Amino acid sequence: MGENATSSAEAAPAVAELDPPNRTLMGPGPSDVHPRVLRAMSTPLVGHLDPSFVELMDEVQDLLRYTFRTDNEWTIPVSGTGSAAMEAAFGNLVEPGDTVLVPSNGYFGDRMASMARRAGGDVVTVDAPWGEPLDPADVESALAAHDPDVFGFVHAETSTGVLQPDVPVLTEAAHDHDAFVVADTVTSLGGVELRVDDWNVDVAYAGPQKCLSCPPGASPLTLSDEAMAKVLDRETDPRSWYLDLSLLEGYWGDERAYHHTAPITNVYALREALRLVAEEGIEARWERHERLASALKAGVEAMGLAMNAPDAYWLPSLNAVCVPEGVDDGAICDAVLEGYDLEIAGGLGDLAGEIFRIGCMGHAARPENVVLTVTALGDALAEAGADVDTDAGVRAVRESLR
Amino acid sequence: MGENATSSAEAAPAVAELDPPNRTLMGPGPSDVHPRVLRAMSTPLVGHLDPSFVELMDEVQDLLRYTFRTDNEWTIPVSGTGSAAMEAAFGNLVEPGDTVLVPSNGYFGDRMASMARRAGGDVVTVDAPWGEPLDPADVESALAAHDPDVFGFVHAETSTGVLQPDVPVLTEAAHDHDAFVVADTVTSLGGVELRVDDWNVDVAYAGPQKCLSCPPGASPLTLSDEAMAKVLDRETDPRSWYLDLSLLEGYWGDERAYHHTAPITNVYALREALRLVAEEGIEARWERHERLASALKAGVEAMGLAMNAPDAYWLPSLNAVCVPEGVDDGAICDAVLEGYDLEIAGGLGDLAGEIFRIGCMGHAARPENVVLTVTALGDALAEAGADVDTDAGVRAVRESLR
Numbered sequence: 001m002g003e004n005a006t007s008s009a010e011a012a013p014a015v016a017e018l019d020p021p022n023r024t025l026m027g028p029g030p031s032d033v034h035p036r037v038l039r040a041m042s043t044p045l046v047g048h049l050d051p052s053f054v055e056l057m058d059e060v061q062d063l064l065r066y067t068f069r070t071d072n073e074w075t076i077p078v079s080g081t082g083s084a085a086m087e088a089a090f091g092n093l094v095e096p097g098d099t100v101l102v103p104s105n106g107y108f109g110d111r112m113a114s115m116a117r118r119a120g121g122d123v124v125t126v127d128a129p130w131g132e133p134l135d136p137a138d139v140e141s142a143l144a145a146h147d148p149d150v151f152g153f154v155h156a157e158t159s160t161g162v163l164q165p166d167v168p169v170l171t172e173a174a175h176d177h178d179a180f181v182v183a184d185t186v187t188s189l190g191g192v193e194l195r196v197d198d199w200n201v202d203v204a205y206a207g208p209q210k211c212l213s214c215p216p217g218a219s220p221l222t223l224s225d226e227a228m229a230k231v232l233d234r235e236t237d238p239r240s241w242y243l244d245l246s247l248l249e250g251y252w253g254d255e256r257a258y259h260h261t262a263p264i265t266n267v268y269a270l271r272e273a274l275r276l277v278a279e280e281g282i283e284a285r286w287e288r289h290e291r292l293a294s295a296l297k298a299g300v301e302a303m304g305l306a307m308n309a310p311d312a313y314w315l316p317s318l319n320a321v322c323v324p325e326g327v328d329d330g331a332i333c334d335a336v337l338e339g340y341d342l343e344i345a346g347g348l349g350d351l352a353g354e355i356f357r358i359g360c361m362g363h364a365a366r367p368e369n370v371v372l373t374v375t376a377l378g379d380a381l382a383e384a385g386a387d388v389d390t391d392a393g394v395r396a397v398r399e400s401l402r
Numbered sequence: 403m404g405e406n407a408t409s410s411a412e413a414a415p416a417v418a419e420l421d422p423p424n425r426t427l428m429g430p431g432p433s434d435v436h437p438r439v440l441r442a443m444s445t446p447l448v449g450h451l452d453p454s455f456v457e458l459m460d461e462v463q464d465l466l467r468y469t470f471r472t473d474n475e476w477t478i479p480v481s482g483t484g485s486a487a488m489e490a491a492f493g494n495l496v497e498p499g500d501t502v503l504v505p506s507n508g509y510f511g512d513r514m515a516s517m518a519r520r521a522g523g524d525v526v527t528v529d530a531p532w533g534e535p536l537d538p539a540d541v542e543s544a545l546a547a548h549d550p551d552v553f554g555f556v557h558a559e560t561s562t563g564v565l566q567p568d569v570p571v572l573t574e575a576a577h578d579h580d581a582f583v584v585a586d587t588v589t590s591l592g593g594v595e596l597r598v599d600d601w602n603v604d605v606a607y608a609g610p611q612k613c614l615s616c617p618p619g620a621s622p623l624t625l626s627d628e629a630m631a632k633v634l635d636r637e638t639d640p641r642s643w644y645l646d647l648s649l650l651e652g653y654w655g656d657e658r659a660y661h662h663t664a665p666i667t668n669v670y671a672l673r674e675a676l677r678l679v680a681e682e683g684i685e686a687r688w689e690r691h692e693r694l695a696s697a698l699k700a701g702v703e704a705m706g707l708a709m710n711a712p713d714a715y716w717l718p719s720l721n722a723v724c725v726p727e728g729v730d731d732g733a734i735c736d737a738v739l740e741g742y743d744l745e746i747a748g749g750l751g752d753l754a755g756e757i758f759r760i761g762c763m764g765h766a767a768r769p770e771n772v773v774l775t776v777t778a779l780g781d782a783l784a785e786a787g788a789d790v791d792t793d794a795g796v797r798a799v800r801e802s803l804r
Binding site for chain 1: 520671
């Protein structure tokens with residue numbers, strides 16, 4: 001071996017045993033992971049072309065279809081975090097010169113725009129303020145004005161805590177204008193009613209670390225046959241090799257031939273997280289999220305705080321709570337993290353400083369966590385001089401859960 | 403909740419408890435994962451912006467620098483498998499109109515070409531047969547003929563079991579022609595001598611599931627300041643948002659601001675795998691790979707088989723063993739999988755049917771696995787009628803290890 005190394009990286013770094021703090025994750029994600037899913041992640045690996053893994057891929061695809069409420073053959077976990085699934089959606093569906101209509105009412109509409117532009121698309125927007133959903137009439141006008149090839153919307157906006165209502169109305173309008181519909185379901189899949197087939201959504205993607213309570217790393221994506229036909233009929237290659245669905249077809253389709261090394265452990269974890277969804281039942285799971293988030297909402301309201309979204313578009317999995325006048329949201333998040341090992345988050349973009357973002361997702365959506373969150377938030381706000389009644393908040397949680 | 407679902411995915415799939423077979427992984431990767439790394443993966447998560455995680459990111463970067471033998475500030479795990487790190491390298495460094503020189507002597511040179519083309523590059527090749535390394539004189543001629551902006555080469559070709567010798571000669575030639583050098587070190591990092599700084603490699607990427615014995619999902623990438631300057635000076639955005647290093651700079655750089663949700667668990671695992679590298683010592687680890695693979699080589703040769711690569715470019719982490727005349731390589735791989743739960747692989751591309759690919763990587767590079775591999779391969783070949791002496795093979799392994 002050569003011995004001419006001169007790098008200051010010569011000495012091996014002394015890094016201590018992994019010992020992270022024991023948090024309760026009630027922020028915008030990741031959410032707390034179920035012990036069964038953690039255990040699945042410690043399973044020794046088989047190869048990504050092992051006959052047993054090739055069988056297991058079918059199971060994961062079936063479980064994803066169940067969770068997305070779809071029969072789409074093209075239903076796979078993308079080998080990356082939710083943004084990789086998002087880019088797989090836009091990067092494959094959008095061809096250079098396509099017009100892509102995206103919303104401007106949150107962080108993730110902006111991300112859609114950036115991805116669509118990088119794919120060679122011409123981006124136009126349909127507008128609504130941050131903290132409000134799209135108005136179907138505005139979508140209809142934008143469709144008529146721009147005649148887009150692809151229309152993206154965010155079903156559950158993690159940055160604002162807004163649920164987009166009227167999805168079937170939006171998809172029907174888009175289809176009347178021959179636009180494909182891409183839904184960002186990162187924070188709705190497995191937590192909030194979502195019916196890909198019944199609502200005629202062409203493409204949907206999600207992250208595993210929200211309402212599925214699975215560590216990030218393999219992310220759900222589903223495409224209808226029609227959307228996949230557009231992908232397979234492209235005149236030019238998608239701009240990413242890694243996310244090229246026509247190549248991934250060789251691995252996740254019937255052939256099961258090598259494309260890239262799948263993140264085996266993440267697929268194991270996703271399988272276990274989706275098994276938990278199937279055991280609970282998808283509708284029961286939606287109902288649980290609504291029940292627990294209702295208790296959280298009752299608690300923060302009884303405490304004297306206001307929700308940012310009215311009931312018509314309240315998003316149970318991500319609760320936007322208004323920051324009281326004169327309170328520094330960052331200091332409150334730090335205080336609950338330090339005092340209670342509890343993660344919640346502040347706002348982003350137009351809502352920075354305006355809202356707390358409190359998740360109620362998957363395995364984290366449990367009574368003990370809701371009580372903890374209301375308690376910790378109330379204590380921290382009172383300590384900061386805000387006029388809140390923590391006792392009343394906790395009482396309201398208990399009543400709501402009774 | 404709506405009750406108008408008609409999908410045949412209505413019924414929850416009944417999927418059994420995760421119970422994969424207990425393999426020994428001596429194929430081209432993934433390799434067997436150390437129990438400490440598996441345990442790290444079952445650690446409950448913190449958020450990707452948690453102060454504790456932000457600190458841990460520094461540790462992972464330091465450990466990666468140590469393993470790559472570099473001081474490069476720009477040393478990060480990419481949120482995806484090795485091919486994502488590969489595409490991050492080419493997709494950021496290559497701008498539309500750049501000329502990119504890639505090798506044609508294996509599967510991964512072809513992949514470089516595809517990624518470079520999708521990034522807008524004009525691809526030219528330097529040729530060598532599959533199973534042979536590049537000749538520095540050919541590289542020099544190709545550099546002179548094409549004057550490329552970027553020159554990619556494969557340090558350890560997983561498809562052919564070839565180690566590229568003379569790396570400093572290649573990088574010097576490339577730099578004389580003002581080309582940036584990108585090294586595919588997927589199957590060398592942590593297993594075979596690799597000195598990014600001393601050898602003046604500008605960009606290197608790897609997979610974690612080879613000689614680092616870490617589950618795939620977060621993949622090492624390092625760039626010199628000069629390479630990163632080219633990335634940050636681009637006139638057009640890289641074509642992937644997910645892999646855009648100028649955006650990832652915001653997360654992995656000093657700011658530590660949100661870009662995407664990092665695959666926290668995979669980063670935990672990589673940290674533990676790299677701790678094991680640091681504890682062993684990088685040079686001791688290279689030496690162990692060479693020692694164990696030498697025993698494997700001695701065993702297969704004593705058994706009566708030939709190595710495909712001569713010693714001058716033998717790749718200890720991936721041993722290409724010639725398939726005896728008249729033997730079906732696929733049937734042998736199936737037999738050792740079925741009889742011994744042992745994974746080895748056949749050849750790809752020009753070497754399909756010609757070679758077995760036998761890994762000797764990371765935690766899998768242990769005496770017990772070498773003995774098992776020689777035993778299982780010998781038994782399966784004898785059963786298939788090949789003229790092999792398994793006893794002599796095992797004896798040679800024992801002698802080599804003594």
